[in-house]
Amino acid sequence: MTWSNLDDTRDFLISKVLLNPERDADPELKKPLSYIAGERIDKALIYVGMATCGRIAGADKTYRSIRTYLEERDIDAQLIEGGCMGLCQAEPVVDIQLPGKTRLSFASVTEDKVQLLLDDVLNHTLPDLPVTGQYKSPILREWEQVPYVEDHPFFAGQHKLLTSNCGRIDPVSVSSCIAKGGYRAFADSISRYTPLQLCEMVEASGLTGRGGGAFSTGKKWLAASRTTSDQKFFVCNAVESDPGSYMNRAIIESNPHRLIEAALIGAYATGANKAYIFLRKESALAGDRLEKALEEARTYGLTGHDILGSGVNIEIILKRGARAFICGEETALNKSLEGKRAIPAFKPPYPPERGLWNKPTVVNNVETLFNIPLIIQNGPDWFRETGSESSKGTKLFTLSGKINRYGTIEVPMGTSFEDIVHQIGGGVKNEKAFKGIVLGINSGSFITQENLDTRVDYEDLNRIGGVLGSGACVVLDETVCMVDLAKFFTAFFKKESCGQCIPCREGTARMLEVMENATSRPSENNSFQTLERFKGVMQLKSLAAVIKDTSLCSLGKSSPNAVLNTLKYFKKEFEAHIFERKCHANVCTDLQVYYIDVDACTGCTACFKKCPMDAIIGSPRYPHFIVQEKCIACGTCYDVCKFNAVVIK
Amino acid sequence: MEEDLGHFFEKFPNRKREDLIPLLQAIQDEEGYLSEKIISAVGRYLDISTNKIYGVATFYDNFRFTASGKYHFRVCHGSACHVTGTGMLVRELEKQLKVKDGETDKEGLFSLELVSCIGACGLAPVIAVNDQYYTNVTLDSLKNLIESFREIENSAI
Numbered sequence: 157m158t159w160s161n162l163d164d165t166r167d168f169l170i171s172k173v174l175l176n177p178e179r180d181a182d183p184e185l186k187k188p189l190s191y192i193a194g195e196r197i198d199k200a201l202i203y204v205g206m207a208t209c210g211r212i213a214g215a216d217k218t219y220r221s222i223r224t225y226l227e228e229r230d231i232d233a234q235l236i237e238g239g240c241m242g243l244c245q246a247e248p249v250v251d252i253q254l255p256g257k258t259r260l261s262f263a264s265v266t267e268d269k270v271q272l273l274l275d276d277v278l279n280h281t282l283p284d285l286p287v288t289g290q291y292k293s294p295i296l297r298e299w300e301q302v303p304y305v306e307d308h309p310f311f312a313g314q315h316k317l318l319t320s321n322c323g324r325i326d327p328v329s330v331s332s333c334i335a336k337g338g339y340r341a342f343a344d345s346i347s348r349y350t351p352l353q354l355c356e357m358v359e360a361s362g363l364t365g366r367g368g369g370a371f372s373t374g375k376k377w378l379a380a381s382r383t384t385s386d387q388k389f390f391v392c393n394a395v396e397s398d399p400g401s402y403m404n405r406a407i408i409e410s411n412p413h414r415l416i417e418a419a420l421i422g423a424y425a426t427g428a429n430k431a432y433i434f435l436r437k438e439s440a441l442a443g444d445r446l447e448k449a450l451e452e453a454r455t456y457g458l459t460g461h462d463i464l465g466s467g468v469n470i471e472i473i474l475k476r477g478a479r480a481f482i483c484g485e486e487t488a489l490n491k492s493l494e495g496k497r498a499i500p501a502f503k504p505p506y507p508p509e510r511g512l513w514n515k516p517t518v519v520n521n522v523e524t525l526f527n528i529p530l531i532i533q534n535g536p537d538w539f540r541e542t543g544s545e546s547s548k549g550t551k552l553f554t555l556s557g558k559i560n561r562y563g564t565i566e567v568p569m570g571t572s573f574e575d576i577v578h579q580i581g582g583g584v585k586n587e588k589a590f591k592g593i594v595l596g597i598n599s600g601s602f603i604t605q606e607n608l609d610t611r612v613d614y615e616d617l618n619r620i621g622g623v624l625g626s627g628a629c630v631v632l633d634e635t636v637c638m639v640d641l642a643k644f645f646t647a648f649f650k651k652e653s654c655g656q657c658i659p660c661r662e663g664t665a666r667m668l669e670v671m672e673n674a675t676s677r678p679s680e681n682n683s684f685q686t687l688e689r690f691k692g693v694m695q696l697k698s699l700a701a702v703i704k705d706t707s708l709c710s711l712g713k714s715s716p717n718a719v720l721n722t723l724k725y726f727k728k729e730f731e732a733h734i735f736e737r738k739c740h741a742n743v744c745t746d747l748q749v750y751y752i753d754v755d756a757c758t759g760c761t762a763c764f765k766k767c768p769m770d771a772i773i774g775s776p777r778y779p780h781f782i783v784q785e786k787c788i789a790c791g792t793c794y795d796v797c798k799f800n801a802v803v804i805k
Numbered sequence: 806m807e808e809d810l811g812h813f814f815e816k817f818p819n820r821k822r823e824d825l826i827p828l829l830q831a832i833q834d835e836e837g838y839l840s841e842k843i844i845s846a847v848g849r850y851l852d853i854s855t856n857k858i859y860g861v862a863t864f865y866d867n868f869r870f871t872a873s874g875k876y877h878f879r880v881c882h883g884s885a886c887h888v889t890g891t892g893m894l895v896r897e898l899e900k901q902l903k904v905k906d907g908e909t910d911k912e913g914l915f916s917l918e919l920v921s922c923i924g925a926c927g928l929a930p931v932i933a934v935n936d937q938y939y940t941n942v943t944l945d946s947l948k949n950l951i952e953s954f955r956e957i958e959n960s961a962i
Contacts, residue, residue, distance in 0.1 A: 212925040212938045244927035400884030402924035437830060437867055438920065478826050478865035479921065495825040497864040556885040556926030563927060594884060630884045630926075644887050654864075743892075 174343040193335035200233035205249035207240035207409040213247035221267040239410025241323030244563035261288040315568040318526040322410035330452035333413040341529035354425035361536035362548040367521030380426040380508035383516040390423040391519045394435035401628035403552040404522040408442040412449035418525035437476040481652035486519035500709035544570030546615040557631035588633040599625025600717025637743035638726040643671040645718035660712035663703040675744040749805040754779040756801035763793035838869040874916035879933040883922030886929040
């Protein structure tokens, strides 16, 4: 069976699948659908993982090289720009499926390995290349002695609901998306349910906002649907500017149709006829794929006027923000959409009552929305089965930092951080000692060795005084200086403060000063400077309390968290910086002490000539000496020494 | 100036306030930065005061008011890159290129920008020069990179 005619496929998918209430019971649909979905194929199918992380790792070159290979040998195969399977370290990923056989996933296929790979696989033999595994399939013949992808230690502990299709489908193709189960929830929503029923279903599921606020999504929708207005808006917040998290971008790049479908359901349920998807301009690929996916959805009549003949009108508009961290806050995001500076507004009135252009607006995060089609399709009770007692569903994390296996992961709520680090992540890199996990900048919470058994659960985290945040999960080892990290976070907040509330604008600047004093070498190390340094640290807590109490938005309120948590969990490091004036991790270069190894020094005078402070004394051909009182630890002598005679203590 | 920007304005026929940011982005994508002339022309077109436009444009990180260098260094400033040593790389770049974040050197050769998470945390630290990405950057590889650009420039003269 071939589907060469696009219109045939379109009519089939719309009439037989989307608008057919008996679709699940119809056994005759299965075969054509598996053809459209690319499970049953009549020529080889090659997917290259071309999400941003793949491209940075060189997937572009791999893709071009595969295309040339196929053209030169005149091989009839389908080459697809795929999404991200989550395991970033395996990039560039190439998946190959031969007719009748299961799909294989190869890791680290750089362009020079393409020939070896294709020569072997197209001849049905396994090449000597790292293979992540094969995908299980009930209808296809398996490769011998190849493990399953699901059994790979990185994936075994995961529970893929939101990311089940990521990296496995052609992201922009609407036909393969529908064949794989997409847009059915939306078709059911507009044909079977009233908007109010949908809001109640979402509320009953217990889904909460995944952007960090953890407010009940259903309550938000209900509030908007109860407000009467001539115009309502639905906004998808895809800003994701927390440094260290990119899971939203990855899932948009890998499955943009799911987001479009969810936005359509959300807009219908809340009574909006315009839905905005707001993302960062830097997420260029996610934006481009969304644009293409939107075009495809439009040709299927899934957006715009009179959708699927139901009389529902929903327009989806893609907006690319100009980057400011504060855009992640819903009221600020609305201001940015209006073409103004993104400055948070007072709440109440909450956006579901008065948001964009003073009209009722629901703002939902990407990850939250990815859950919606599943809840509609399988029911709220099904959704509540996954997760812990208090938190339902799954959570996405960007696992990165000093860890062996990294990437985008999805775990059920209730998974312990220990499992994330040791089972999924495969432990700390280079067998260094584990120091902690930092859960993103807007949370500022740390998970340390003592509370590593904490679970991904709002209540559990509350117990240790932490917040889940948006989903960054950066693993730290002994080589990371916590004071330096807290300084980095504070500098970030100082830069990103919108400037509206004085405590946040000025307070973060003062906090940064204190942190800089603690990590830098003063020009004169007298008792006054020392006193100032102590005083600053003493006052950090009260300063933080004022910022927390008097800032308007959650950005301001959470800005001191990182510093406070560093003081709480890593007090010893703070003390070492302030009293001993030492950075044990050797990160704060200003506190380093340089000295010259007399045995190694040849007296070449290179350091003597370059020292900007004239802190080095000595005569030619005799060992030199650094006068510590004059040294500013600029590191010049270390850089110029050809004999490794300058040593850092 | 209006004539030069006409093809941008055509894309935004509604002349609404909400068009401001997309319009500035479209212009900057092509022109490289927002000059005073551009801002006043946009102001006349959308009927917004130039003060307000500056207010918006300076608020967001994407907008530049000076041209970027021939080699535009973008350093990822995410948490993962920070813990793997971006700070050291930024110090080295500042020292070698003699520019700070958001600046361009006198010759118009190098410019430096610290950007929020590029999204390749696994390959940290990551820097990009124009559209080319460099991953797992070390101090030595960065030095070699800058040196290679300098050599290209010197041989061109």
